[in-house]
Amino acid sequence: MKGEKYLNPSRIPSIWCPGCGNGIILHAVLATLEDLNIKQEDLILVSGIGCSSRSPTYTIFDNIHTLHGRAIPIATAIKLVQPGKKVIVMTGDGDSMAIGGNHIIHAARRNIDISVIIFNNSIYGMTGGQFSPMTPSGKKATTAHLGNIEEPFDTMKLLKGAGANYLARIGTYYYSQMMKYMKTAFTHNGFSAVEVIAQCPVYYGRMNQYPTPYDLLMWQKDNLVFKTQFEKMAEHEIIGKMEIGEFVNENRPSFLEKRQAQLERMIQK
Amino acid sequence: MPNDIWQGAEACAKGAMKAGLTYFAGYPITPSTEIAEMLSIYLTEKGKIYKQMEQEKDHVRNVIMPKVLQRVFMQMEDEIASIVSIVGASMAGAKAMTATSGPGFSLMQEGIGYACMVEAPIVICNVMRGGPSTGDPTKGSQGDVMQTKWGTHGDHGMIVICPDSVEEMYYMTIKAFNLAERFRNPVILLTDETITHMREKVEIDPNAEIEIIDRLQPTILPNIPYLPYGTFKDEVAIIGSLGSGLGTSITGMIHREDGFQSPNFKIGSPLIRRLVNKIEKHSSDLFEVEVINGEAENLVITYGITSRTVKSILDSNYKNVGLIRLKTLFPFHDETIQKLTKNAKHVFVAELNLGQIYLEAQRAIGHRIPVTLISKVGGQLITPDEMIKHLEGSIS
Amino acid sequence: MKAKNISINRKRCKKCGLCVNICPKKVYSQNEADEVVIEHLDKCIICLMCQNVCPDFAIEIEKEVENAK
Numbered sequence: 001m002k003g004e005k006y007l008n009p010s011r012i013p014s015i016w017c018p019g020c021g022n023g024i025i026l027h028a029v030l031a032t033l034e035d036l037n038i039k040q041e042d043l044i045l046v047s048g049i050g051c052s053s054r055s056p057t058y059t060i061f062d063n064i065h066t067l068h069g070r071a072i073p074i075a076t077a078i079k080l081v082q083p084g085k086k087v088i089v090m091t092g093d094g095d096s097m098a099i100g101g102n103h104i105i106h107a108a109r110r111n112i113d114i115s116v117i118i119f120n121n122s123i124y125g126m127t128g129g130q131f132s133p134m135t136p137s138g139k140k141a142t143t144a145h146l147g148n149i150e151e152p153f154d155t156m157k158l159l160k161g162a163g164a165n166y167l168a169r170i171g172t173y174y175y176s177q178m179m180k181y182m183k184t185a186f187t188h189n190g191f192s193a194v195e196v197i198a199q200c201p202v203y204y205g206r207m208n209q210y211p212t213p214y215d216l217l218m219w220q221k222d223n224l225v226f227k228t229q230f231e232k233m234a235e236h237e238i239i240g241k242m243e244i245g246e247f248v249n250e251n252r253p254s255f256l257e258k259r260q261a262q263l264e265r266m267i268q269k
Numbered sequence: 270m271p272n273d274i275w276q277g278a279e280a281c282a283k284g285a286m287k288a289g290l291t292y293f294a295g296y297p298i299t300p301s302t303e304i305a306e307m308l309s310i311y312l313t314e315k316g317k318i319y320k321q322m323e324q325e326k327d328h329v330r331n332v333i334m335p336k337v338l339q340r341v342f343m344q345m346e347d348e349i350a351s352i353v354s355i356v357g358a359s360m361a362g363a364k365a366m367t368a369t370s371g372p373g374f375s376l377m378q379e380g381i382g383y384a385c386m387v388e389a390p391i392v393i394c395n396v397m398r399g400g401p402s403t404g405d406p407t408k409g410s411q412g413d414v415m416q417t418k419w420g421t422h423g424d425h426g427m428i429v430i431c432p433d434s435v436e437e438m439y440y441m442t443i444k445a446f447n448l449a450e451r452f453r454n455p456v457i458l459l460t461d462e463t464i465t466h467m468r469e470k471v472e473i474d475p476n477a478e479i480e481i482i483d484r485l486q487p488t489i490l491p492n493i494p495y496l497p498y499g500t501f502k503d504e505v506a507i508i509g510s511l512g513s514g515l516g517t518s519i520t521g522m523i524h525r526e527d528g529f530q531s532p533n534f535k536i537g538s539p540l541i542r543r544l545v546n547k548i549e550k551h552s553s554d555l556f557e558v559e560v561i562n563g564e565a566e567n568l569v570i571t572y573g574i575t576s577r578t579v580k581s582i583l584d585s586n587y588k589n590v591g592l593i594r595l596k597t598l599f600p601f602h603d604e605t606i607q608k609l610t611k612n613a614k615h616v617f618v619a620e621l622n623l624g625q626i627y628l629e630a631q632r633a634i635g636h637r638i639p640v641t642l643i644s645k646v647g648g649q650l651i652t653p654d655e656m657i658k659h660l661e662g663s664i665s
Numbered sequence: 666m667k668a669k670n671i672s673i674n675r676k677r678c679k680k681c682g683l684c685v686n687i688c689p690k691k692v693y694s695q696n697e698a699d700e701v702v703i704e705h706l707d708k709c710i711i712c713l714m715c716q717n718v719c720p721d722f723a724i725e726i727e728k729e730v731e732n733a734k
Contacts, residue, residue, distance in 0.1 A: 001716060001725050008516075011529055012677065013721060019681030023720025041514025044361070057518060057529060062511045064360060065520035065530065066353065067383055073294075073350035074357030080341045081292060081361040082512040106346040175717035201681075214686035217718070263334050267326060 003030030019213025021198025069099030284442030499526025
């Protein structure tokens with residue numbers, strides 16, 4: 001099947017729980033890469049720490065599994081040292097928005113030419129189910145037994161404010177749409193990020209009354225609303241819903257383009 | 270060249286360029302900032318571009334610009350981003366360095382440990398200042414010595430070298446890169462505010478040929494799988510760069526020979542031992558010292574800026590005192606110290622901290638002869654007079 | 666278009682049941698051991714929802730090859 005050729009057979013089956021959304025995202029990434037005709041030597045994958053960050057290790061690509069929260073400055077350096085390669089970061093909601101929050105904001109601000117796939121399962125899965133900066137308010141976690149009283153980030157608004165060129169949000173329920181946004185992200189210049197809402201059935205699901213992985217996908221079907229529809233909904237209708245779609249699609253010059261342009265200007269003077 | 274006067278930071282920056290630096294990432298912090306500022310100029314060849322632009326536009330465009338574009342200077346958002354980005358750059362093939370001081374050095378510890386685990390050749394210049402915490406940013410100290418060896422968690426190897434002059438800073442910076450490439454490990458160039466900010470005469474020909482060591486590249490043979498952590502030279506892994514398309518897999522977890530995470534005893538035990546042993550087994554060669562008047566009854570073990578105090582005393586023919594100057598702090602080689610102090614009656618350890626190399630020396634020498642600490646903290650150097658008073662206080 | 670074959674890689678399948686639940690034609694079921702059983706291959710409309718939702722690359726739908734001419 002599409003994307004399978006990029007899997008490293010000596011490393012699967014993955015450590016992910018049955019029904020985990022991470023595998024669906026990995027599948028979409030690899031299928032998109034096959035559509036783009038990416039060869040092994042064209043790409044470097046970078047990840048942090050967490051369940052989602054195991055994704056690159058299951059592939060045949062050059063990959064670097066780094067420190068919690070630090071995938072993005074490492075990806076920045078790799079892109080600057082190997083500008084001819086594609087660099088894709090696979091990270092989680094805790095990895096990119098808690099400990100890594102500062103770094104993703106600056107990478108977006110610099111408009112560094114990397115693509116970031118944020119596996120957002122709204123929980124810290126690897127460490128056993130603690131709440132993250134992306135856990136919806138009111139939801140339960142092992143460190144929020146009465147329910148999370150904090151509000152989650154809106155990554156799209158945050159990274160738009162920071163200056164990203166391309167931003168999209170989707171869910172694992174929408175496989176084809178996910179591939180479409182990933183394809184745009186991977187071929188877009190500057191900083192691009194696709195946030196994918198994913199299911200964590202074992203922790204988030206069980207602690208929040210979603211008994212099966214399918215129940216979590218059904219939540220997505222009922223509560224992820226595409227932009228055009230979301231914009232038409234009344235205030236009381238959007239409670240509990242999440243907007244999905246493409247939020248930013250700009251063509252501001254990337255970091256490398258600006259550096260090149262600066263040197264060109266110096267020569268022309 | 271004769272009559273050149275360089276600043277310590279300048280010597281470090283020039284040494285890094287000579288060694289082949291292609292990626293610098295740092296964050297401004299006193300008293301190391303000058304190193305970053307100078308590298309931001311050297312890496313972009315600003316001087317050359319402006320000078321040659323008038324006559325040779327084509328040369329600038331076709332020869333200099335591509336070279337400049339292969340080099341990277343980054344001011345990152347913090348020290349953590351700086352250290353991890355130089356690890357990433359290094360694993361992607363660059364010769365990478367950062368420069369910092371106490372508070373930044375503390376932030377970098379996790380990243381340094383990561384470099385040890387993945388075997389990334391990197392150079393960290395720590396310009397010591399008054400600590401602890403924010404301390405005294407514009408004064409020198411030697412308070413971070415133990416931290417260089419033990420700052421990051423877990424068992425790991427570390428090489429720490431320490432210049433005592435601006436001229437030596439140049440050569441030691443180059444040496445730091447060479448050691449990093451040879452051992453595929455972080456190397457800490459440990460200095461302090463005084464040496465980094467001072468200006469003194471140097472006799473350095475920047476165009477002279479000097480040995481530059483590059484990391485080994487893997488040999489890919491047909492039908493033999495490429496194992497980034499399964500091929501070694503002298504226990505140092507031979508790893509292909511990210512971007513070479515070999516399927517190099519890198520992780521900070523305990524990993525198998527193909528680089529895949531595999532935390533278990535059978536793999537972890539030999540891996541950890543190899544990471545430490547690849548450096549430790551060369552301790553005696555790596556541990557470089559300078560000895561002046563080594564036959565004296567009273568020997569002062571010291572390093573960095575404090576050695577200048579002792580050297581000035583010896584210059585004035587102060588009797589019966591010799592100097593063992595540590596050019597390498599770690600790996601510390603006990604037998605070398607034991608041999609050098611074999612005939613001494615009294616050993617002193619002089620440092621701008623409350624006793625760090627003192628602990629190493631005391632362990633090495635044992636109770637055979639008295640080992641006395643001469644220490645000063647709070648932001649001032651030990652003056653020659655103070656040194657003499659300390660030595661006289663204990664010399665019968 | 667019909668499905669010639671559905672192959673389930675049993676070494677990869679983690680028996681999560683996503684394919685079973687998502688199939689609009691109820692092609693699959695799960696037995697007492699939670700193993701996925703292909704009940705009605707003939708009902709498959711090759712929507713590929715099962716193949717795309719499987720987190721473990723365990724399902725592959727083979728389309729029937731059209732006769733030449």
